[in-house]
Amino acid sequence: MARMLKKNYLMTPGPTPVPIDILLEGAKDTIHHRTPQYLDIQNEALENLKYLFQTDNFVYTMASSGTGAMEAAVANLLSPGDKAIAVNAGKFGERWCDLCKAYGAELIELDVEWGKYVRSEEIKKALEENPDTKAVFTTLCETSTGVVNPIKEIAEIVNKTDAVLVVDAISGLLAEPLKMDEWNVDVVVCGVQKGFMMPPGLAMIALSDKAMKIVEKSENARYYFDIRSYKKNYPDSPFTPPVNLIYQLVKSTNMLKEEGIENVWERHRIMSEATRAGVKALNLELFAEKPSNAVTAIKVPAGVDAGKLIKFLRDDWGIVFTGGQSQLKGKIIRIAHLGYMSKFDIIIAISALEMSLNKFGFKVELGKGVKAAEEVFVNEGV
Amino acid sequence: MARMLKKNYLMTPGPTPVPIDILLEGAKDTIHHRTPQYLDIQNEALENLKYLFQTDNFVYTMASSGTGAMEAAVANLLSPGDKAIAVNAGKFGERWCDLCKAYGAELIELDVEWGKYVRSEEIKKALEENPDTKAVFTTLCETSTGVVNPIKEIAEIVNKTDAVLVVDAISGLLAEPLKMDEWNVDVVVCGVQKGFMMPPGLAMIALSDKAMKIVEKSENARYYFDIRSYKKNYPDSPFTPPVNLIYQLVKSTNMLKEEGIENVWERHRIMSEATRAGVKALNLELFAEKPSNAVTAIKVPAGVDAGKLIKFLRDDWGIVFTGGQSQLKGKIIRIAHLGYMSKFDIIIAISALEMSLNKFGFKVELGKGVKAAEEVFVNEGV
Structure with missing residues (x-):
């Protein structure tokens, strides 16, 4: 059976990736x-x-x-x-x-x-x-x-x-x-x-x-x-x-x-918009009424076990998302776009969602979320 | 004028040297x-x-x-x-x-x-x-x-x-x-x-x-x-x-x-004894009534400006000792033998004292302190 190398992608709202x-x-x-x-x-x-x-x-x-x-x-x-x-x-x-x-x-x-x-x-x-x-x-x-x-x-x-x-x-x-x-x-x-x-x-x-x-x-x-x-x-x-x-x-x-601080703010704004666009293109719903530029919370679709999905992504593919805390446990998945991250980290996150959700009982069209995220980046000229 | 390379020797009671x-x-x-x-x-x-x-x-x-x-x-x-x-x-x-x-x-x-x-x-x-x-x-x-x-x-x-x-x-x-x-x-x-x-x-x-x-x-x-x-x-x-x-x-x-914790304790005991032997051989007095194995405090001899000596050792030779705090400022010099240290660190500390004290108005015989420290190590079989 073919195997991929597992590389690690820390996409949690703290700790975040640390540049070498x-x-x-x-x-x-x-x-x-x-x-x-x-x-x-x-x-x-x-x-x-x-x-x-x-x-x-x-x-x-x-x-x-x-x-x-x-x-x-x-x-x-x-x-x-x-x-x-x-x-x-x-x-x-x-x-x-x-x-x-x-x-x-x-x-x-x-x-x-x-x-x-x-x-x-x-x-x-x-x-x-x-x-x-x-x-x-x-x-x-x-x-x-x-x-x-x-x-x-x-x-x-x-x-x-x-x-x-x-x-x-x-x-x-x-x-x-x-x-x-x-x-x-x-x-x-x-x-x-x-x-x-x-x-x-x-x-x-x-x-x-x-x-x-x-x-x-x-x-x-x-x-x-x-x-x-x-x-x-x-x-x-x-x-x-x-x-x-x-x-x-x-x-x-x-x-x-x-x-430059304005550029730091802008980078986060664009990354968060691309993430939201990708998520919505997959017919997933956002949880936050007014979403932050630091982390995107997604409602877990009916039938999907968020705990299992998050564990699979982390242990098998090296993609570290987080779930909900306290009363939100099992109800949301959080993808951070915070700190040392740039556009291709967002592409990875959306791609990981696309490829894994199909395995966990929620049908999505491969590439559709990534396309939507790419459109945001291209339109922003970055 | 000939010059030496300045290497750094952290001999303070915290932080202490960190192994690579x-x-x-x-x-x-x-x-x-x-x-x-x-x-x-x-x-x-x-x-x-x-x-x-x-x-x-x-x-x-x-x-x-x-x-x-x-x-x-x-x-x-x-x-x-x-x-x-x-x-x-x-x-x-x-x-x-x-x-x-x-x-x-x-x-x-x-x-x-x-x-x-x-x-x-x-x-x-x-x-x-x-x-x-x-x-x-x-x-x-x-x-x-x-x-x-x-x-x-x-x-x-x-x-x-x-x-x-x-x-x-x-x-x-x-x-x-x-x-x-x-x-x-x-x-x-x-x-x-x-x-x-x-x-x-x-x-x-x-x-x-x-x-x-x-x-x-x-x-x-x-x-x-x-x-x-x-x-x-x-x-x-x-x-x-x-x-x-x-x-x-x-x-x-x-x-x-x-x-092994017994060996860690013994290492510190021997390093502190060698330090004290070296210090005493230079006719310097210990400050502590019951000296610890972590740090040796030396009374500053009359006529020596401890602040200047410590600054010189740090800035010119890279040897970082500490002085006294609060009421002991100017009255003691502290040499730590704590953590990632071994016998040659003690030799360096005593040698630095020998070579610097002569510059700061306290006459010592070169090599005498180091000899006394070496004797401790040889007698302990380390």
Whole structure:
């Protein structure tokens, strides 16, 4: 029986594929972090981050997963009993709610049906009903549903109040436009294993002056994630930084700077449109009401066992998609187009869908999805 | 003028030199963490860690610096108002105190003069005076002073009470014997950038049953460092793990297992004895009352500017020693013999001292320190 070589294609919304040049940066000699030589390296990364976050504020890095930076936001902005609004429109919105509860906040939870985006009017209403709200927590791209939320509109509303707006941009940053200063977003948190094309292990957070004033007054117990320590030591680190990840961050941020942030956004937009075109041409339905540029969520067609399909693609063909989490388990398939990806990665993804769906009981015409994706690329002139 | 090539020799107590085989493991393709393929990898590392911690308990890994695991211990073992004893015998003992205060504990601070070790009788006395103590926090090797504390004796005392013993073994583990289960140490925290020969970014914590019972009841606000989440998910991770660091952890722990933990301990003992012999032969004085096997602290001789000496060695010869921290700034020089080091690294360290001290106003006889170090190695038959 003929056999193909299994090559690996990581198409998950984090970790995302890491370019070999970035992998090899991490293999450079570890140097001591309390030296001027190291500080120059870290400083270069931090300066680049300001551009990528579109802010003049400091961007702090911390050794942790993205959740660590989310906790930093909650622990530093709220004191026990403070009122907070959090949008729960998926698993990562739910994480904001869990964090607010863990830190003893009085939580106003805005429940949005998973798959829908949050209307800025709902936030406006919640703020009017709760004028003593200290912070609003939401998500740029809700990775679990593939939905993008209207952060610019939300920021316009929150900015008129005393509350600060905190955005989980972990999977969204670089895939979706986010202009921290221009839009008046107070806090942006991110992780490096998404748009930044890096292995996981480093989180980032930037805060506006309005947010920093609250940080100084917060009464929550905190230490490792105490933003005051990061501010005091900037551009140095209060604790041992993950030196080799910082080498990689320099490389990653220089690559992104060279591409230019508008081009990075455009690349993600076009890849996501091509993916959606391919998916729809196969008569599959999109799950997200307002699909993000980072990840496309597809409704699992009747009769198809998503778990088996995903396992087959991963173990036999090396194509790594992800399924749904929590309440969406078995209901959606997610294809990421995030980070170090370009047009032929989308062709591979759609081709893998076409060739595998027929095996799993959903009839599709071979080549039809790929054709639709190609048309998007050709029409965009890329 | 003749010139030498500058090669780099990292002789700091963390980060420590990383073998090229471990660096290259980190350059392997990042895979998705929610796959059986990844779980097998993580599980191999976690099983190896049990051996290296000398415990049957689970060892949890978390993306953070070592301080993150220290915070995990404090946040999970104490509730606000709980009484805790912490030994402050250096900068890292001080960190335990800062963490206890940050989490609202009633802190009994045992102040030990920096450079001295903590007597187990002092802990006994403090426990007798405070029978309601919930936890005792101390340090195996106090990196800032080069002192090793008598953990086995301390554990015998604490084990007779209801309190749990928490040991910061970040720089000490693998350099010093520590038998978690046999000695009844309740909590051991560690980081990978020391004896584990890895780049920084990953912390570890193991807890006894006695400690886990307290964790379940703790009322502190916590999320990212909530041990309950790690226990629930074990051997999986509650949050995105630093995948490439885990690849490196597999390599590192397999290398250490192959060497054998007794041999690892012996190697560090012999390296530290040779270092001390070399230092003393140069008429320099040791700073630590009870010197650790991880790092040797030397008193700066009168007339020598330690800052200038350290800068010269680093920038001109590539030899990276460290000076004193906080109150010890300018007073000591620290030479680490920790992790991926062997006898010729010690020869280099002593030779660098010999050749540089003469330049900085302290007369030493060339070759005398190296001879003394060599004698130790020859006598030990290595």
